Amino acid sequence: MSDYLYVGKDIPRTIEADKVCGRAIYINDLKRPGMLHGKILYSRYAHARIKRIDTSKAKKLQGVRAVLTGYDLPDVRVGFIKDQTVLKKDVVRQFRDEVAAVAAISLEIAEEALHLIDVDYEELPAVFDPREAMKEGAPLVHEVDARGKPVRSNILPLPWKFQAGDPEKGRRESAYVVKDDVRTTWVNQGCMGTSGCIAEFDMNKNLTLYSQTNVPFLGKQRIQEYLSRLGLGKSNVRVLNPVVGGSFGTKLDTDIYEFIAIQLALQTGKPVKILFTREEEFFALPPRQPALFNIEQGCDREGNLTFREVKAILDNGAYTSWGATTPSVMMMPISSLYRVPNVRFDATCVYTNNIYAQAMRGYGNPQATFAVETSMDRLAEEAGIDPAELRLINCNRPGEETPMRLKITTCPLEACIKTVREKIRWGEKRGKRNGRGVGMASLIHVAGGARVYKSDGHGIIVKVDQNGRVDVLESGTDQGQGSPTVISQMVAEALGFKPDDVSITLGDTSLCLWDAGTHASRHTFMAGNAAIQACRSIKRQILEMAVEFIPQIVTYAIKKKKQKDPNFREPDLDWKLVASPEAMDIKDRYIFPQKAPDHPYFRTEVSEILTRGLHVGTGQSRVVIAEAFYDPPTEMLDREMKGNYSMTYAFGTTAVEVEVDKETGEIKIVQVFAAHDVGRAMNPTLVKGQIYGAAYTGAGYGLTEEIQVRNGRVMNANFRDYKMLTAKDVIPVEPIIIEVPDESGPFGAKGIGEPGLVPTAPAIANAVYDAVGVRISDLPITPEKILSALRKKDVC
């Protein structure tokens, strides 16, 4: 056991007390003086030519301050591969295309103005199935690329091709081979707080953007770039994060509505707020990237994996956001979940006239792990090996390098598999086919940053005032995971202060240092490592002051005692105990000699030293401040798409028991055991919160959630028709925290934000097969699909 005072403890989230009192300020609650309300007009067609836009009636409406169309804005392209403009002109390519925008003195007037905008369209042939869109002669979604060069195909110039070893040789050497087609669908991130922002320019055209982004610095960079294309290169951009009502991937890209708010604010000279309705949240935000997989893998007679080959087709939608980069993460489970020597992965991203997609908790990992782990079960059956056993035979081990060149540090995957196997009583329950079944699935995920950008750095500034209050200016964001609590624990531990002493300021690009963003489960890992560095310096500064001031304080105290009591005998003090910073330490706000922690004279409360340091009176006063920038020694993926992009990787295994009603196809989750490798849990209760939440969303991904897109249109843009699990849908999850502290992590921690979601859906699918003998390879696993599969099975 560690002797940490705060790290590893269940410190409650009292730092966030405002949230339980209704006082936390979300974008919904934020108002600026003179603020206008912005609304967006979307396309009425999936693919059409805009023949005419008439905004004259809208402009005349009382209270309207600006009406903008693509024809009013300079042709500045935005987005991941710059394939769209902020407002669309000439052609619309999806139903969510932003055609016009209004700013008005009230939301009601802005809404009314939208109805007064008249747009004439000429419908164009559209394509909605990525496989159709790949064919020659399919309607082109884009006629030219970002540089204006004509294109001939809907296939994106983003080929994802990975190969390690010799898959053909692996196939030849296989005793058993299985092949499967797997489909995953669009899923909405389902943040309870809808999207929104406020854009505000000052008279010098400096922009403050109140944004929910979880990449404040990348967001700032994108906006700065955009403004300079508008001729506002000298404008400063300050991005500020209000309290954020959930993110789960939605805040990774700078969304079009943010650029629209900026344009409206520029046009009107007033702060402009755009706040999405729930309906917009469903149809006008990029959901989780859907994928079609063809997966083939094999093993030898002993069950050792011989090869794995995966082809993926990604429906990119009409434009490109982070969804197109999900293969970089899909590659991780495909190449590195279990030991497989020969791997090939090809992913093709295809434009269609559907809504475009991006990332959601787990990035591409849940999709790919669904393919890999359902295929593992199929292979186990083919080889006549128990599925848990097959996983153990091929289990990842500490110290190994995977075909993708990921360097595995700590790896308790074996313990995860064995723990859930025992907990769920695998041997006793498996293989009954009596309507009740068990299944499992594992995961690997980045847990020590993810070098997606050339800098995976994270900056932190720590300062301490004369009273010993610690201010941490921290570049990340909190979308609910509890970072302020965990960071205050880590800072308190590293400084020798108390968590209550620490205040955290997040998400302010003017105050904080660069950070690559709060994504990829990286916040605790990055902030912790940066905090440890900064706190080392702070501690040194305080102890140096202690060397100077403790003798003064003690000498003065003795003098006072002598004055009061003439018989007082001066103690024989060993001044060497406080003669150097190295000889002392700080714990719980007390400075003390390491050799005599309870020393009656030298033990000193920090604020005594800090106050003296500030109020010296000789022109020598000082403040205590330190900054640190932690950029881990990881690699970007190289041309072969290989490289150790994270400092460490998290593993985990989920086992699920289900009950399937053969008459109705309904699935009841009887129990879920989720064992997760977390390095060291900084706050076990908060870690469990991440696992519970992620497992629940994972269960929704497996069972109920799907954005119904028909001919490009989202048909279920509300909570009634889009089925998120509620408190009534009991998913009895038991999180199991497996701790093997990782050397690279702060106090041994690994990231745990996303992993819980990843293995849940495949574990459910595998359990359903064990229960009723049908494999559903098409998410979500609905009662209809089960019934239809059961019927087919009966016929055969």
Next chain:
Amino acid sequence: MKKVSVCFTLNGDSVTAEVPVTWSLLKTLREYFELTGAKEGCGVGECGCCTVIVDGDAVNSCLYPIPEIEGRSVVTVEGIAGKEGTLHPLQKAFLENNAVQCGFCTSGMIMSAKALLDKNPDPAEEDIRTSLSGNFCRCTGYVQIIEAVRRVAKGNT
């Protein structure tokens, strides 16, 4: 726009509001009284983020027409802490039990739980789940929320 004047009790105070007749209770609370604890998560009564207590019942304030509030008693999340700022046992339990993550659903969740506990101080887990089934949460998986409510129900805090 035609306005309506309503008198009601809000967090123990007698109040009067003169607002457009089409406004909901949620809009009135947020815009007129600047009580922004209740949130709009969907605006059509599906998510529960706007839950407040009216005459002892948890209601979706986004669907509640303002003229209907005349003479009634409304309690919002801002009105349940003690006078000296001491947190209500539910607020305390939510913090201690990690029942709050992003916090957007929290106000509504706490008010639904309070309405339940006021009527049934010792509910079974099933009762808690039913009472909270109209309050969506995407962060917590509900587990720690239900635990928090149970802790208060049993008077453990």
